[in-house]
Amino acid sequence: MTGKKRSPLAFFATGLPLAATIIIVLMIVIIVVDFAIIGVPNLGLEFLTEYPRNNNTEGGIFPAIFGTLLLVIIMTLVAVPIGTITAIYLTEYARQNSWFARTIRFAVNTLAGVPSIVFGLFGAGFFIQTVGAGIDEARWESKLEVAEVALSEPSAPFATLKQATIADVLKFLESDDAVYWNEAINAIETYPGGETATASIDQVMTHLRANPELNWGKPGLIWAALTLALLTMPVVIVSVEEALRTVPRDIREASLALGATKLETIIRVVLPNSITGMLTGSILAVSRGAGEVAPILFTGVLNSARELPTAVTDQFMHLGYHLYVLATQSPNVEAARPMQYATTVVLLALTLALNITAIMLRSRLRKKQFT
Amino acid sequence: MSDQHAENRSPEAPASRAPATKEERRLLLTTKQRRLGERLAELGIFSVATVSILAIFLIFVFVFRESAPIFFGSDEPTPVADTTRAGDTAATIATPEGIDRGDYPTLDHDAPVKLSYLWYDVWQPNSDHPAYGIFPIIIGTLKTTFVALAIATPLGILAALYTAFFAPLWVREYLKPIIELLAAFPSVVVGFFCLMTVASVVQAVFGNSIRLNAVVGGIGLSIAVIPIIFTITDDALRAVPRSLREAALALGASEWQAAYQVMLPAATPGIVAAVLLGLGRAFGETMIALMATGNGQVMSWDLFVSVRTFAATIGAEMGEVVTGSPHYQVLFFLGVLLFTFSFVINFVTEFYVKKRLIKRFRGGE
Numbered sequence: 001m002t003g004k005k006r007s008p009l010a011f012f013a014t015g016l017p018l019a020a021t022i023i024i025v026l027m028i029v030i031i032v033v034d035f036a037i038i039g040v041p042n043l044g045l046e047f048l049t050e051y052p053r054n055n056n057t058e059g060g061i062f063p064a065i066f067g068t069l070l071l072v073i074i075m076t077l078v079a080v081p082i083g084t085i086t087a088i089y090l091t092e093y094a095r096q097n098s099w100f101a102r103t104i105r106f107a108v109n110t111l112a113g114v115p116s117i118v119f120g121l122f123g124a125g126f127f128i129q130t131v132g133a134g135i136d137e138a139r140w141e142s143k144l145e146v147a148e149v150a151l152s153e154p155s156a157p158f159a160t161l162k163q164a165t166i167a168d169v170l171k172f173l174e175s176d177d178a179v180y181w182n183e184a185i186n187a188i189e190t191y192p193g194g195e196t197a198t199a200s201i202d203q204v205m206t207h208l209r210a211n212p213e214l215n216w217g218k219p220g221l222i223w224a225a226l227t228l229a230l231l232t233m234p235v236v237i238v239s240v241e242e243a244l245r246t247v248p249r250d251i252r253e254a255s256l257a258l259g260a261t262k263l264e265t266i267i268r269v270v271l272p273n274s275i276t277g278m279l280t281g282s283i284l285a286v287s288r289g290a291g292e293v294a295p296i297l298f299t300g301v302l303n304s305a306r307e308l309p310t311a312v313t314d315q316f317m318h319l320g321y322h323l324y325v326l327a328t329q330s331p332n333v334e335a336a337r338p339m340q341y342a343t344t345v346v347l348l349a350l351t352l353a354l355n356i357t358a359i360m361l362r363s364r365l366r367k368k369q370f371t
Numbered sequence: 372m373s374d375q376h377a378e379n380r381s382p383e384a385p386a387s388r389a390p391a392t393k394e395e396r397r398l399l400l401t402t403k404q405r406r407l408g409e410r411l412a413e414l415g416i417f418s419v420a421t422v423s424i425l426a427i428f429l430i431f432v433f434v435f436r437e438s439a440p441i442f443f444g445s446d447e448p449t450p451v452a453d454t455t456r457a458g459d460t461a462a463t464i465a466t467p468e469g470i471d472r473g474d475y476p477t478l479d480h481d482a483p484v485k486l487s488y489l490w491y492d493v494w495q496p497n498s499d500h501p502a503y504g505i506f507p508i509i510i511g512t513l514k515t516t517f518v519a520l521a522i523a524t525p526l527g528i529l530a531a532l533y534t535a536f537f538a539p540l541w542v543r544e545y546l547k548p549i550i551e552l553l554a555a556f557p558s559v560v561v562g563f564f565c566l567m568t569v570a571s572v573v574q575a576v577f578g579n580s581i582r583l584n585a586v587v588g589g590i591g592l593s594i595a596v597i598p599i600i601f602t603i604t605d606d607a608l609r610a611v612p613r614s615l616r617e618a619a620l621a622l623g624a625s626e627w628q629a630a631y632q633v634m635l636p637a638a639t640p641g642i643v644a645a646v647l648l649g650l651g652r653a654f655g656e657t658m659i660a661l662m663a664t665g666n667g668q669v670m671s672w673d674l675f676v677s678v679r680t681f682a683a684t685i686g687a688e689m690g691e692v693v694t695g696s697p698h699y700q701v702l703f704f705l706g707v708l709l710f711t712f713s714f715v716i717n718f719v720t721e722f723y724v725k726k727r728l729i730k731r732f733r734g735g736e
Contacts, residue, residue: 013627017533020526024550024597031556031564031594082422089420093413107423110717113648114427114710115655116558117682118434121689121706125433129694230426237423261405263412291557294657294682298689320559320658327563328662344560355555359548 032348039345042338048346052304056326057335061343063305067221067316068290068350070309071300074225075232075289080282082229083236090237091244092266112234116294123227123299124219133217140183140212144205147184150176151201158201167195169204183213215313222312224300231295232285239284243277243365244270280361287354291347293320303329319347434710438703441484478502484697489704492670494679496688496698503701507668511585511678512654515664518589518674519596519653524646526593527600528635534601535608536616536630547605554598562662565591570663579675583665586674591659596649603648607641608634644720651716655709657682681705 050060086104094101150156150173157164157172170188173181187208191197199207247270255265271278293301302315303325309316323343330336476488477500484503491504534546570587573579577586611634619629635642660683667677679687685702692699 010625010627013631014537017529017537017630020529021533021538021546021550024526024530024553024601025546027594027597028549028553030568031561034564034568035560082419085416085419086423089416093416094420104420104423106717106721107427109721110427110714111423113651113713113717114430115651115657115682115713117655117657117685118430118706118710118713121434121437121685121703122430124689125437125703126429129437130433233423233426261409263409287555291555291559293557293559294686297686320557323563324559324658324662327566340563344563347557348560351555351557352552355552359552363544363548 032352035341035344035348038338039341039343042342043345047342051306052339055331055336056304056339057330057332058339061317061319061322061339061346063308064317064319064322064343065346066308067301067305068319070316071221071225071228071296071318072286072289074222074312075228076282076286078226078229079232079236079285079289080278083233083281083285084240084278086233087237087240087244088266088270091241092262092270108234108237111230112238116231116292117297119227119231119295120297120299122230123223123295127223127226128217128219128299131216132220132223133214135216136212136214137217139215140209143184144208147173147181147208148201148205151204162200163198164201165196165198166191166193166204169199170195183215184208187211187213218313219298219300219315220311220313221300221309221316224296224316225312227295227299228289228292231292232289235285235288236278236281239281239362240274240278243274243280246277246365247273276361276365280358280365283354283358283361287351287358290354291320291351293318293324296321319343319350323347431710431714434703434706438700438707440697441486441489441700441704478697480696480698482697484701489701494668494684496701501698503698505705507670508679508681508684508705510670510672511664511668512680514585514672514674514678515588515592515660515680516650516653518586519592520646520650522590522593523596523600523649523653527597527645527649528604528642530597531601531604531608532630532635535605536634537626547602550601551598553594554602556594558595558656558658559662561591561594562659564594565659565663577675581665581667581675581677583663583677584675585664585678588660588664588678588680589674591663592653592656595656595659596653599652600645600649603645604638604642607638607645610641611637640724644724647716647720647724651713654680655682655713656680657686661686681709685709 047060048065049062051063052061053059086108090101090104094104151158151169153159155172157168166188170185173185173188178185188204189195190211191199191204191207251269251273252265255269256262260268296318300315301318301321303317305315305317323340326336326340326343327333478484478488479499480501488503489505491502492506493502493504494507495502530550534543534550538546565587566583569590570582573584573587573590574582579586615633615637616629619633620626624632660680664679664683665677666679666683666687668679669676685705688698689702692702
């Protein structure tokens, strides 16, 4: 009956959980310290503001930082509104046990569990191959219609002749509008036989049709950001839902009783009271999005770039992917060592800082719940 | 709803002067107009809420679509190069333990892949006669997943038991967010950590000759899995009614007896869910597996040889593959397997485990 007596069994039974906890906390400490010791001395202003040089063994990681930020911003602009509205639907509109609400919840949970690499495949198969390629095809088709008319105009090579040399076609397009026909000129330049070959207008058009200029239908910032947005949406939904539930029923009912409609109540009463939760959700989503590499592997990331992305269809560099490249694909892995550790420190500092902020916001939120 | 009457009521008296402020204009809206606004807003919110469902549906359709020729192309005429000449086939390089009867067909890179070509034990998609046997990848995935769960399950559950039961209250409040911080580590960072540090430690301890192997990869994956198992187990333990614990203590059980014999059994469904979701994560994690397992492909159950997983194979090879080529289709097929697996796991936790779960428990957060 004396439960306090310390048998060896009791010793293990109470000691093991403590040991497991210590091991896990040590893991975190070791990872952080391991990177900090080697990485921090290699950090510097130059590292944060310059381009990589000399096969990634010198210089900095500025394009990777810039690309990551841009990616995360676009992702947030998509994921946070959709996630917030979904959460509003789930807490404010849906009846809790309706099959539709349950289906959404199941979808959100499933989405959270789908391996990130599958998101990458989806981004390639859906966004790039289907949506992007579709946009390209439509743009190309309309441009080709203009081209067909233009090439038969009185001043054009095909006005009187059935056959014209490729050189003539190119010269005409360049003098007509070199910028507008830029993509078409590129495509015609690949015509078999080169500039001296002759072709009929139908042959030129067939060749053009078969060589569409890829603009949207290739990896790019926008597709990577949309893929990541899908991946981080569940994080936003869960956080915002939690926040919405902390808003007391009384406040909602008071607002409704004063004559506000449901929508007005949500916009003016519920949302302002759950701004912390939305912020937490966004921060966690940003942290997750900044660290994920697998979904962007084939939707837009680039090994090394000489220029920063200027359009949403441009490819970009990314901190996490840069680390992967540095660690596994450098021509001289040893020489790139300081860069690897310093990059890790930047990535780790970014994600951990975001997460700790989110944890603190959330604990404030939870305290508010009880007062 | 009482505003059913409002529908028949005529619009309120129109404004006699122009409304000055936005606020006034809003108040002067007729009931009908406001109801219409509400309806439209609700419709909009409803449509946005369907995005998650749509996303799951689209992911399935499009990942499946890109690999569809493998499923439906099996009646096509045999490829030109498909003349099975013994000695010339890629499969003869390594054909142990009689899994594949006969030889692997000699394919060229354009030859359509049939589903039956995948059940072999050679994966050489880039050789002159590509082979797409996925058995080595299955074995590699199983090995790393096994190691990851063997480490993460006891650690995660015991740490959750400590946090939810043994730890003093003030420790508990700090412990949970700290351990959950482990989930915030980007997987590429964990992968790099394994590549550099864990691999060296494992080599020093076990004296293995191959530096990157299933054990190193498994340890790396366990770092990603521990926070999942920990959080969900912790939630499940906290959802066990206090009265159960108090009853056990009142009946003379010691603290640890109450923990192991009352709390843990009561939270079993939640713990099962935790391990299942951890399994799904270990199975599908890409960057850690890509960087820490060595990406070898050996048909062996030895834990200290290089292995490759489904996710890592996709991650490593998708970038260089020609869109629409057989290799591309096979990689999407691996994606279909991953997606199906994660979907089934989630389905099981949702509909089987949660049904048995103590009411308050919610997965994930």
